[in-house]
Amino acid sequence: MRSRSRTICLSLAFITVFLYLLLALVSLPIHHQPCDPPLPPRTHVLRDLARADHASVGPSGPTDPAHRDSSSKGANKDAKGRVRTLSDGLSSASQGKMNMPGGVRRHGTDRAESVASGLSKLEALFDHPLYNMPSPPIPEEDWLLKVKPKIKASEKSSQIKEGYEDVRWNSSSTSHPPWLRFHLGISRWQLYPRRDPNMDPLTEQLATQRIVSAVQKSGGTQLKLVMSFPNYGQAMFKPMKQERDEETNYNLYYFSDFERHNAEIAAFHLDRILGYRRIPPAVGRLVDVVEEIKRVTTDRKVARTFFTSPVGNVCFYGQCSYYCSTEHAVCGRPRKLEASLAVMLPDLSLASRRSWRSPWRRSYSRSKLAKSVGVSVFSYRGTSVSQNLQKKHPNVCNMDRHHYETFEKFGNNTFLLHLDNGRAFGRHSKDEPSILAPLEQCCRIRRTTWLRLRLLSLPQFRLSDVMRASLSHDPLHSVAPLLSEPHLAALDRRLKTVLETVSRCEKRDDDVIFDDMASLKDTVTPAG
Numbered sequence: 001m002r003s004r005s006r007t008i009c010l011s012l013a014f015i016t017v018f019l020y021l022l023l024a025l026v027s028l029p030i031h032h033q034p035c036d037p038p039l040p041p042r043t044h045v046l047r048d049l050a051r052a053d054h055a056s057v058g059p060s061g062p063t064d065p066a067h068r069d070s071s072s073k074g075a076n077k078d079a080k081g082r083v084r085t086l087s088d089g090l091s092s093a094s095q096g097k098m099n100m101p102g103g104v105r106r107h108g109t110d111r112a113e114s115v116a117s118g119l120s121k122l123e124a125l126f127d128h129p130l131y132n133m134p135s136p137p138i139p140e141e142d143w144l145l146k147v148k149p150k151i152k153a154s155e156k157s158s159q160i161k162e163g164y165e166d167v168r169w170n171s172s173s174t175s176h177p178p179w180l181r182f183h184l185g186i187s188r189w190q191l192y193p194r195r196d197p198n199m200d201p202l203t204e205q206l207a208t209q210r211i212v213s214a215v216q217k218s219g220g221t222q223l224k225l226v227m228s229f230p231n232y233g234q235a236m237f238k239p240m241k242q243e244r245d246e247e248t249n250y251n252l253y254y255f256s257d258f259e260r261h262n263a264e265i266a267a268f269h270l271d272r273i274l275g276y277r278r279i280p281p282a283v284g285r286l287v288d289v290v291e292e293i294k295r296v297t298t299d300r301k302v303a304r305t306f307f308t309s310p311v312g313n314v315c316f317y318g319q320c321s322y323y324c325s326t327e328h329a330v331c332g333r334p335r336k337l338e339a340s341l342a343v344m345l346p347d348l349s350l351a352s353r354r355s356w357r358s359p360w361r362r363s364y365s366r367s368k369l370a371k372s373v374g375v376s377v378f379s380y381r382g383t384s385v386s387q388n389l390q391k392k393h394p395n396v397c398n399m400d401r402h403h404y405e406t407f408e409k410f411g412n413n414t415f416l417l418h419l420d421n422g423r424a425f426g427r428h429s430k431d432e433p434s435i436l437a438p439l440e441q442c443c444r445i446r447r448t449t450w451l452r453l454r455l456l457s458l459p460q461f462r463l464s465d466v467m468r469a470s471l472s473h474d475p476l477h478s479v480a481p482l483l484s485e486p487h488l489a490a491l492d493r494r495l496k497t498v499l500e501t502v503s504r505c506e507k508r509d510d511d512v513i514f515d516d517m518a519s520l521k522d523t524v525t526p527a528g
């Protein structure tokens, strides 16, 4: 009896263990089966996100000076209006962007980790002595604008335009809105200072302030709008025309290439990382094309081009010489449209600008050569073009650098404004060696520039890493990273090419590095 019951007990125990193992095996795949549908293609993610109401687009309340102070100390606000600091950015990035939908989160985990490590690299970069060299005090004549000490009553406009705030500015900078502080901070050598406390409030307002007017910007080849804000600030609006991973069509000449909103934003970040500060701050924003453009525009040229697409998206196209037609309309999803907003420079009546033709400009014609000014002409995909200086950032790959602008007030002795970067970041798979023509021909580079470029080629400050991190602060980063990974990788590759070009120059020439550090030492006062 005893041995029988032992056999029964043993077989019962065996059956229980077997059933348990079977259950565990069956439930394991069930547990790991994705509950959510298969990952949608990125465009769908984008569309869904664009449909969701983004708080960052809504009107912002009146700016409270207390919070302006806190944001001026290196903090900025997130989409919900919470004050976000750089360290918050670090932790939210390392948490793998918990607020993102599943698909984006899974794809984004690696990226979030690289953003987090990039943020500390970015901090270290801006803390590096090369980015903190003492600068001489700015003499009175090197400021672009001056505040009038007293405004006569007759000069004051008593009328408050509808939708705008009542202005109560005086000569004290604390009463000025960020855009005005930006204008007053422009000097002979840069648009804004290093570690500018005004940068966060300025970009935050561009991204969130109510748009009271949107009119087409005349001139130029593609649709652009000038947007106005209640505190009289203005921004240049360029709409999204291309997905981030698309490349410029190889059969398009550069002048018919689309302007990309993300390129405008990325160029601003790159310019700041390279230490130039010559591009007006630009941020991304999801704009409601009905509420924020159609309803507020007084420009009939824009208003009459609105229509609803077959899938129910609201589109418009305006009037311009390229891509302003129904076939090339810019469309909301269904109303939200990604765009870049760049802060406007002071009006030309206050600060006139001089336009210089680039000696390395490319031909604007499909059949003619550009007249070359003392530079060699070579063949470029079947068409001869003059070699183009492009811009001081050879790695932006902007072929649209046909002219430069400077502020008239500063004559020849000033920096070049780097406006209009919409055609940058067009291709990542191919480099354009002709862009390096100015460097190859002149073989001259400032020591500070050269040292910064070398710093950015080191793993601990890698250009792609600091760019990825810097761009993660942009409001549109939550929709999709502003630059795709291949574009970031292309930056590192192109930086290497630039440094190799300088090395080749050094083998050929003696006087390649212009020592601007020596002159700095001479001008700096011990206190400065």
Ligand SMILES: Nc1ncnc2c1ncn2[C@@H]1O[C@H](COP(=O)(O)OP(=O)(O)OP(=O)(O)O)[C@@H](O)[C@H]1O
Pocket (backbone or CB within 6 Å): 219, 220, 221, 222, 223, 224, 236, 259, 280, 342, 343, 344, 345, 400, 405, 419, 420, 421, 422
């Ligand atoms: N942030 C800005 N503030 C003030 N003016 C600006 C700003 N950005 C551009 N502009 C002015 O507007 C003009 C047209 O802008 P932009 O060059 O971006 O347009 P575009 O259509 O690309 O022109 P193009 O076809 O000539 O390249 C510029 O030449 C410049 O004078």
Ligand SMILES: [Mn+2]
Pocket (backbone or CB within 6 Å): 400, 420, 422, 423
């Ligand atoms: Mn352009």
